[in-house]
Amino acid sequence: TETDFFPGIPKITYAPDAGAGDVLYFRHYNAEEVLLGKKMKDWLRFSVCYWHSFCGTGADPFGLQTLHRTWNEGNNLMECAKKRLHAAFEFFNKLGVDYYTFHDRDLSPEGSTLEETNRNLDEMTDLALQLQNNTGVKVLWVTCNLFSHSRYMNGAATNPDSHVLAYAGAQVKKGLDVAKKLGAENFVFWGGREGFNSIHNTDVGAELKHMAEFFRMAINYKEKIGLKCQFLIEPKPKEPCKHQYDYDAMSVIGFLKHFGLDGHFKLNIEPNHTTLAGHSYEHDIVMASVFGMLGSVDSNTGSPDLGWDTDQFPMDIRNTTMVMKTVIEQGGLQPGGLNFDAKVRRESTDLEDLFIAHIGAMDAFARGLRNAVRIREEGVITSMVKKRYMSFSHGIGQRVEDGSASLEELEDFVKKNGEPNVTSGKQEKYETVFNHYL
Amino acid sequence: TETDFFPGIPKITYAPDAGAGDVLYFRHYNAEEVLLGKKMKDWLRFSVCYWHSFCGTGADPFGLQTLHRTWNEGNNLMECAKKRLHAAFEFFNKLGVDYYTFHDRDLSPEGSTLEETNRNLDEMTDLALQLQNNTGVKVLWVTCNLFSHSRYMNGAATNPDSHVLAYAGAQVKKGLDVAKKLGAENFVFWGGREGFNSIHNTDVGAELKHMAEFFRMAINYKEKIGLKCQFLIEPKPKEPCKHQYDYDAMSVIGFLKHFGLDGHFKLNIEPNHTTLAGHSYEHDIVMASVFGMLGSVDSNTGSPDLGWDTDQFPMDIRNTTMVMKTVIEQGGLQPGGLNFDAKVRRESTDLEDLFIAHIGAMDAFARGLRNAVRIREEGVITSMVKKRYMSFSHGIGQRVEDGSASLEELEDFVKKNGEPNVTSGKQEKYETVFNHYL
Amino acid sequence: TETDFFPGIPKITYAPDAGAGDVLYFRHYNAEEVLLGKKMKDWLRFSVCYWHSFCGTGADPFGLQTLHRTWNEGNNLMECAKKRLHAAFEFFNKLGVDYYTFHDRDLSPEGSTLEETNRNLDEMTDLALQLQNNTGVKVLWVTCNLFSHSRYMNGAATNPDSHVLAYAGAQVKKGLDVAKKLGAENFVFWGGREGFNSIHNTDVGAELKHMAEFFRMAINYKEKIGLKCQFLIEPKPKEPCKHQYDYDAMSVIGFLKHFGLDGHFKLNIEPNHTTLAGHSYEHDIVMASVFGMLGSVDSNTGSPDLGWDTDQFPMDIRNTTMVMKTVIEQGGLQPGGLNFDAKVRRESTDLEDLFIAHIGAMDAFARGLRNAVRIREEGVITSMVKKRYMSFSHGIGQRVEDGSASLEELEDFVKKNGEPNVTSGKQEKYETVFNHYL
Amino acid sequence: TETDFFPGIPKITYAPDAGAGDVLYFRHYNAEEVLLGKKMKDWLRFSVCYWHSFCGTGADPFGLQTLHRTWNEGNNLMECAKKRLHAAFEFFNKLGVDYYTFHDRDLSPEGSTLEETNRNLDEMTDLALQLQNNTGVKVLWVTCNLFSHSRYMNGAATNPDSHVLAYAGAQVKKGLDVAKKLGAENFVFWGGREGFNSIHNTDVGAELKHMAEFFRMAINYKEKIGLKCQFLIEPKPKEPCKHQYDYDAMSVIGFLKHFGLDGHFKLNIEPNHTTLAGHSYEHDIVMASVFGMLGSVDSNTGSPDLGWDTDQFPMDIRNTTMVMKTVIEQGGLQPGGLNFDAKVRRESTDLEDLFIAHIGAMDAFARGLRNAVRIREEGVITSMVKKRYMSFSHGIGQRVEDGSASLEELEDFVKKNGEPNVTSGKQEKYETVFNHYL
Structure with missing residues (x-):
């Protein structure tokens, strides 16, 4: 049948006592288990990405296809597209994930004209809607691919040719229609070509202005x-461009505020992009959250010794604990989620590898969640931090906090109270306590 | 006399035909020569920094003092401080530079109380004012050292202890008084300890709020x-902190706009900080300029294979050309300037090395200026760029530009006009033309 | 005719007074001009690479083909392969370059069996030989592509499956036959997949042993x-693998010496690989030369703010000067050369961009050569360095130099002569003098 | 008494059920517990470093002293040196560590002549020997500080002035005498200034030759x-030099083999240096081990987003597991060990922080050891790897392995057996299984 793309792989279940080699079970992720008043699946809101997991071929800049999927074999592009969608929904169900994400061009092939392309998309989204209704799987987010086609090589919204910007606009218009049709909970803009490869040929000011206008039209x-x-x-510092305008969380926040657009957007943070920007894994998650802008997470990882986007499945428990600690602190990610923008390595050619990778990553995040919950419930770290900032709850500290202090008043305070005490930051103690929960 | 700290070194003069080994002449910098309607010295506004060039000892994390300066030898700290200031003014004069910059604690030693410290500073700034009046040398900017003393180890404006914040406020109050007294044209905030070493012990949201309140009091x-x-x-991504809030130009812009402070500040960009943030040398210069926020430049360089702030004298003509091209495009840096926040290597122990380093860097910037002027005057690159963005001056492009277009209109345009042409970005042509001017 | 793939582009000539926009002339490269007793073309030994310049499509990990070349259009793969070769020789001639380089699979398509593949290669190398004879263009080096086909995804000589190693061996055997047939002056091994993506699944010791045995069979x-x-x-630190065994010059030298293979190899240094390994541009050129192992150079560049192999045309005059200074010091690169392992940007879609890029890079190296010659001829830097090490030409220094000193003797020397003088390293003076020649 | 430098801190004991905040207990390190036939203390061979933990002041390039230790207060340098040594031995005992490491100049102050310096060292090593005998604490290794004094600013063994090289030789002679006197199990060479800051003023070939001769004299x-x-x-890529010759494990191996010195040395790998060289944390541990050159480990960590040597206490369980897995595979580190070349952060000003940091790191390594033991005992990963390379134990694979195959034979094999199968590398499965043990 159309639902037998993964023969021999059963519905994945929770088996906390599974052995080291039993990699087709969840050992930590128990979807319905309630932690801090919410089901694990509602804290985690896992989503599978369509492009890597169903369209990926294993090609890299130095190598040809390694992944041969039955759903990519067919007589024509639309037939393959439909098989692919059936395969994906079989996968979502067996894995037990409620959300998926896609680019318009993942789902449906580009035609020879915009009109034909849009008809293809209509046909595919009809099928997607039907499969969503049949299964209860939902769209976490839709995005438009404004970077693969050669027309976008010099940018989409920031292209020096307004004709290209117009094409991108037409494509986003349709993408928004699709988001509405499929009930997408979010819509993502990733500006893969919005930046420059050479500062010499670029009018940065003009391009930023055009990008802002483009967003305004979308709003x-x-x-x-x-x-x-x-x-x-979704911020990313570089690759494919030498420099992308949406470099990191703070760059995007600065841009949005400059053009008065910040009320209309949140950020989709991908940690592999964060580390490429020179930050620690959790940095942009934390900064976006602090600025009230953390909307969703592309949960993947890179390798700190590699300078490009490897989109690996997240497997580091320290990192997942840090992310979930921040997510808990802001009360969850909804309507965002944890989208696996991650691909099996091109050498992972077995069909089961696609399951193993997702299971391993879901378990890594489930462990992170469980750790963060224990940190929260025991409160040891929280109370250490609270005590550290205590001086801002009274006296001169409180006056700073509420904006009523002045430099003259601060000087008076020092003249009366002299030199402050030196207080240990106790970093190693915090690290040791944190390790206790891992 | 008090003005013979550099015996045997004459006033440095312009000698365009000097040989390779004649390193005590300017070969490119001709202060009074007029280019594009302005004297070279007014385009470049060179400034010598006090800390590296007069207080530096050559110590590094792995080594002890190597630089032994006569002006640091004396019976007490104030005596040395005065000799140092005399030496500095002798240096400014012989080098032919009109500006200097300093931290409060460079100029004058810290006492055992704030009151004593401030009295020391009064005595030293009296002398500075007198030397300024005698020589015509001016203060490009003053800054407060809020990072060296152990009280600031956990931050100044972002310290978890409000007592420390108060101390920093008192210090800045005096710093602003000094700026007024000496007629400083700018006042710099560099947040060397405003950030964190461990995310575990840090309340990022609280610290950012305190930093904003601190700036408000200063305003x-x-x-x-x-x-x-x-x-x-002055942005810097890291070092001494693991992470500094003023990471790069866009981070600071985002922060300032979030707290409504952007009207009161511009940026002092140091390219060695820019490259540590993962950007190209000129990136933050360009971005700050595009956002109308480029105020001044700490003209130094690092080495792209090193991950810390080496504060070397800028010697790369490509880089200086890029900087001066941007400076010309925005009409100059005034009231900012090019401050040599650079130190001779700890192995450069000869007194003449201090001159050679500054002369080499000034010539590097003078060549950059001359190149940028030729690029501007010939207009080859400018007209290539202008032609590239031409489509935004009419039709659909113009409607995007002026904010009147909509996605529907863009879609209509594409339905009528079809696929855009693919237009070469011609990066290698731009690079070749640029090389012509180096 | 078959020699009209670049209509409208004439033979490129030397025009030292060409204007900024006249990018189809050499302004610095004058092939027959003699410098330091050798023609410029013999110092530089330029070579065009086949893969980027004739097989490249402009696809990148985020984008589809942008470069559409007439020589890639045809009814079947062999027909295209022949057109491509004709186009290449037309290009070599118009550009005035005497050498080219290729992978076996660039020149000729893979068949369904090794035998068919080899027959294709025979047919193509017959044509290549004929075109070489007609034009005088020669092969700088041949290499085997042991990384693109899916069979090599886990390595070629280091594959965990000896069947794959056998396939690689068969391919290299044919590659050596081709090298002989075409009179290649060098043969390159680049181990793109010889390394690992995950340390967990890898037996590093076994893989290194197999790689050594593989080289022994080739010898x-x-x-x-x-x-x-x-x-x-050819060393490269990473990409496509997470880690490649041939990380950098010293890694290869260590490996070769460990397995007793160092007498049979030299290194082909690609500076874009060097910078990815965390070194400065010229580092591996210098180290290889010092160890007597510098054989050839893949003259390209990356960007220090990017963490992957961008293979850009080298345009930085400082870098080309440093390379040519080392090349002159070792008396030239022959039988190696300067191979442009560089590709036009995917946005550089005009046919002329292929010429502009090569011309710009050749001129950059010609300027580097001219600068290095002046440095050599004036001798200012050389004599500064010589003087710096003078103490090793007599007394205790000479005894160290010739291996006859002992720690006891050194201690005696210090007891007699006390503390050494501190001598300035004068880095800024060297930099200033060096800049004089740029 | 002289043994009360850490009042209120008891002997640290093993308490596996201690709570999150009980940071003065070991929760994982149980010295006498036997794993895989060896006591934990014999697998781990922990050592405390003298310089960071007893000489460190908390100064950094941007800040003054923050750590005020009673043992550094006294009337003269020798008195302080003795108090410091007593404090150190109290610390070793309370912590329960059997080894320490030091530089000659940590233990004892430099005098005004080499003779006086050596007399100081004699006096201090007399006391050290007595304390060693009293307590059973031993010297893991001694090293000479050939980088802090200004005489070494341009290098020690690679200094352009042979007088400096002679001084370094005299110092190493004494260091070797001290190693013998105190029964040191190893002697370390770290070439902090053996490299260059500017390629322009450096004769790399001469310097490498001198370094080799220097080692020969020491042997x-x-x-x-x-x-x-x-x-x-001990390899390190950079810092304080721009480039150090002992860049990483493979650079040192290449150098040693080139000069025929490899039989006399092993490597002391510091992972914070490894990551600065662009490798993953465990890379040099693994490479050194594979080449039979892993002698000892400076167990610390940096932060992948920081480009300098932060010498932090290792706290990442994944990393410690990887290191201990390699150590177990090579049968232990003896006579080397795990030396904590790590310093408390300059903000960690409480005396207890010195204990907390060491305890946290010892527990991190104890967890790593326990994990590695379970990995070894269960054998899941080992058998997956063994199966992966199985083809080299028979047939054509075995002939490659034993060096008897030829390219012709490989070609014959392929002609008979055709295309190899594509076999999944299963990276995500390995990662998932590995995570099971963390």
Whole structure:
């Protein structure tokens, strides 16, 4: 049948006592288990990405296809597209994940004209809607691929040719229609070509202005059609461009505020992008959250010794604990989620590897969640931090906090109270306590 | 006499035909020569920094003092401080530089109380004012050292202890008074300890709030005393902290806009900090300029294979050309300038090395300026760029530019006009043309 | 005719007074001009690479083909392969370059069996030989592509499956035959997949042993067939693998010496690989030269802010000067050369961009050569360095130099002569003098 | 008494059920517990370093002293030196560590002549010997500080002035005498200034030759005095130099083999140096081990987003597991050990922080050991790897392995057996299984 793309692989279940080699069970992720008043699946809101897991071929800049999937074999592109979608829904079900994400061009092939392309997309989204209704699987987010086609090689919204910007706009218009049709909970903008390869040929000021106008048009159309989803921007510092304008969380926040767009967007943070920007794994998660802008997470990882986007499945428990600690502190990610923007290595050619990778990563995040919950419940770290900042709850500290102090007053305080005490930051103690929970 | 700290070194002069080994002449910098309607010295506004060039000892994390300067030898700290200032003014004069920069604690030693410290500073700034008046040398900017003393080890404005924040506030109040007294044209904030070494012990949201309140108090006091200088923030991504909040230009812009402070500040960009943030040398210069926030430049360089702040003298003509191209495009840096936040290597122990280093760097910037002027005057690159963005001056492009277009209109345009042409970005042509001017 | 793939582009000539925009002339490279007793073309030994310049499509990990070349359009693979070769020779001639380099699979398509593949290669090398004879263009080096086909995804000589190693061996055997047939002056091994993506699944010791045995078999076969060319290994630290065994020059030297293979190889240094290994641009050129192992150079560049192999055309005059200074010091690169392992950006879609890029890079190296010649001829830097090490030409220094000193003798020397003087390293003076020649 | 430098801190004991905040207990390290036939203390061979933990002041390039230790207060340098040594032995005992390491100049202050310096060292090593005998604490290794004094600013063994090289030789002679006197099990060479800051002023070939001669003299003297300890070289890529010759494990191996010195040395690997060289944490541990050169480990960590040597206490369980897995595979580190070349952060100003940091790191390594033991005992990963390389135990694979195959034979094999199968590398499965043990 159309639902037998993964023969021999059963529905994945929770088996906390599974042995080291039993990699087709969850040992930590127990979807319905309630922690801190919420089911694990509602804290984690896992999502599978369509492009890597169903369209990926294993090709890399130095090598040809290694992954041969039955759903990519067929007589024509639309037939393959449909098989692929059936395969994906079989996968979602067996894995037990409620969400998926896709680019418009993942789901459906580009035609020879925009009109034909859009008809293809209509046909595929009809099928997607039917499969969603049959299974209860939902769209975490939709995004438009504005970077693969050669027309976008010099940028989409920031292209020096307004004709290309117009094409990108037409594509986003359709993408927003699709988001509405499929009930997507978010819509992502990733500006893979919005930046430059050479500063010499680039008018940075003009390009930023055009990008802002492009976003404004998208906001207007979203409101016009009554689309309720959250808009998200996904920062990345470089690759494919030498420099991308959405470098990191703070760059995007600065841009949005400069153009008065910050009320309309949150951020979709991908830690592999964060580390490429020179930050620690959790940095942009924390910064976005602090600025009230953390919308969703592309849960993957790179390797700190590699300078490009490897999109690996997240497997480091320290990192997943840090992410989930921040997620808990802000009360969850909804309507965002944890989207596995990750691909099996091109050498992982067995079909089961696709399951093993997702299971391993879901368990890594489930462990992170369980650790973060224990940290929260025991409160040892929280109370150490609270005590550390205590001086801002009274006296001169409180006056700083509420904005009523002045430099003159601070000087008076020092003249009366002299030199402050030197207080240990106790980093190693915090690290040791944190390790206790891993 | 008190003005013979550099015996045997004459006033440095312009000698365009000097040989390779004649390193005590300017071969490119001709202060009074007029280019594009302005004297070279007014385009370049060179400044010598006090800390590296007069206080530096050559110590590094793995080694002890190597630089032994006569002006650091004396019976007590204040005596040395005065000799040092005389030596500095002798140096400024012989080198032919009109500006200097300093931290409060460079100029004058810390006493056992804030009151004693401030008295020391009064005595030293009296002398500085006198030397300024005698020589015509001016203060490009003043800054407060809020990072060396152990009280600041956990931050100044972002310290978890409000007592420390108060101390920093008292220090900045005095720093602003000094800026007024000496007629400083700018005042710099560099947040060397404003960040964190461990995310575990840090309340990022609280610290950012405190930093914003701290800036607000400084603005209020500046206005109260009628200080006219430009406030500047100097971004740096890390070191000494693991992470600094003023990571790069866009981080600072995002922060300032979030807290409504952007009207009161510009940026002091140090390219060695820019490259540590993972950007190309000129990146933050360009971004700050595009956002209308480029105030001044700490003209130094690092080495792309080193991950810390080496503060070397800038010697790369490509880089200086890129910087000066941007400076020309925004009409100059005034009231900012090019401050040599650079130190001779600890192995460069000859007194003449201090001259050679500054001369080499000034010539590197003079060549950069001359190149940028030729690029501007010939207009080859400019007109290539202008032509590239031409489509935004009419039709659909113009409607995007002026904010009147919509996604529907863009879609209509594409339906009528079809696929855009693919246009070469011609990066190698731009690079070749640029090389022509180096 | 078959020689009209670049209509409208003439033979490139030397025009030292060409203007900024006249990018289809050499302004610095004058092939027959003699410097330091050798023609420029013999110092530089430029070579065009086949893969990037004739097989490249502009696809990148985020984007599809942008470069559409007439020589890639045809009814079948062999027909295209022949057109491509004709186009290449037209290009070599118009550009005025005497050498080219290729992978076996660039020149000729893989068939369904090794036998068919080899027949294709025979047919193509017949044509290549004919075109070489007609034009005088020669092969700088041949290499085997042991990384693109899926069979090599887990390594070639280091594959865990000896069947794959056998396949790689068969391919290298044919590659050596081709090298002999076409009179290649060198043969390169680049181990793109010789390394690992995960330390967990890898037996590093076994893989290194297999790689050594593989090289030994290649040496034996080379000797057996009387092939006279130089064997070269090309280091690269990572990409496509997470870690490659041939990390950098010193890693390869250590490996070769460990397995007793160092007499049979030299190194082909690619500076874009060097910078990815965390070194400065010229580092591996210098180290290889010092160890007597510098055989050839893949003259390209990356960007220090990017962590992957961008293979850009070298345009930085400082870098080309440093390379040519080392090349002059070792008396030239022959039988190696400067191979442009560089590709036009995927946005550089005009046919002329292929010429502009090569011309710009050749001129950059010609400027580097001219600068290095002036440095050599004036001798200012050389004599500064010589003087710096003078103490090793007599007394205790000489005894260290010739291996006859002992620790006891050194201690006696210090007891007699006390503390050494501290001598300035004068880095800024060297940099200033060096800049004089740029 | 002289043994009360850490009042209120008891002997640290093993308490596996201690709570999150009970940071003055070992929760994982149980010294006498036997795993895989060896006591934990014999697998781990922990050592405390003298310089960071007893000489460190908390100063950094941007800040003054923060750590005020009673043992550094006294009337003269020798008195302080003795108090410091007493404090150290109290610390070793309370912590329960059997080894320590030091530089000659940590233990005892430099005098005004070499003779006086050596007399100081004699006096201090007399006391050290007495304390060693009293307590059973031993010297893991001694090293000479050839980088802090200004005489070494341009290098020690690679200094352009042979007088400096002679001084370094005299110092190493005494260091070897001290190693013999105190029964040191190893002697380390770390070439902090053996490299260059500017390629322009450096004769790399001459410097490498001098370094080799220097090592040869040390070997000769070691043999002459009958010193039995293991010589170790500690690689580091950069800092304080721009480039150090002992860049990483493979660089040192290449150098040693080139000069025929490899039989006399092993490597002391510091992972914070490894990551600065662009490798993953465990890379040099694994490579050194594979080449039979892993002698000892400086167990610390950096942060992958920081480009300098932070010497932090190792706290990452994944990393410690990887290191101990390799150590177990090679049968232990003896006579080397795990030396904590790590310092408390300068903000960790409480005396207890010195204990907490060591305890946290010892527990991190104890967890790593326990994990590695379970990995070994269960054998899941080992057998997966063994199966992966199985083809080399018979047939064509075996012939490659034993060096008897030829390219012709490989070609014949392929002609008979055709295309190899593509076999999944199963990286995600390995990662998932590995995570099971963390």
